Amino acid sequence: WKEIVPIEYDSIRPFREGRAAMYKAGHFVAFTDTIGNIIDVSNYQYSLVEGAEDFSCGALLVKRYQQSFGWLYHYINYDGRSITPDQYLIEAYPFSNGYAVVSRYVEGNTTRYYDVIDTNGRSAFAGNDNMNNVDIQFASTFVDGEAIVIYKNRVHKITTENLVPDQIYVDSPEGKKNKY
Secondary structure: OOOOOOOOOOEEOOOEOOEEEEEEOOEEEEEEEOOOOEEEOHHHOOEEOOOOOOOEOOEEEEEEEEOOOEEEEEEEOOOOOEOOOOOOEEEEOOOEOOEEEEEEEEOOOOEEEEEEEEOOOOEOOOOOOOOOHHHEEEEOOOEOOEEEEEEOOEEEEEEOOOOOOEEOEEEOOOOOEEEO
8 A cells, every 4th residue: 555656646547568658737747667766848838639548669659749840749768768869750540569650851941751650769771772752652550560652652461570562463343353
């Protein structure tokens, strides 16, 4: 019956990966581990992303409003530090099997592109001869280790195991195989 979190917090999320997000006045301000070590992140004015309120693969997806950009996404680690500090992520999904799909601006913040990053915030496509992230027009979140990407105007599937694009074929109403 030992208190590990002071009563000063309004609510606390369930523990996942040994961490739980905590709120004051309805705002995400900190997280704690199971023995009561509290990491205060209130100075950053982060909000949790709906549907991704818990740690996944050692990272918590958060967003922060910035006047010149709108909502920008970051991933913070167990120490509360951003693993994507200098990147302007305009869309991001939770990590799955060590990878996450993100979208960011390039070319003077007017063109966006999709990427897959690892838990260190590095592009998983760097040095990958099979796919160039600038040629990805769309990417879904990973579900059970698989994501759908539109790469060079064709629909592909990638997995967290190898990140090699596998073009998807479907049957047309005429019974012919079509490439998307």
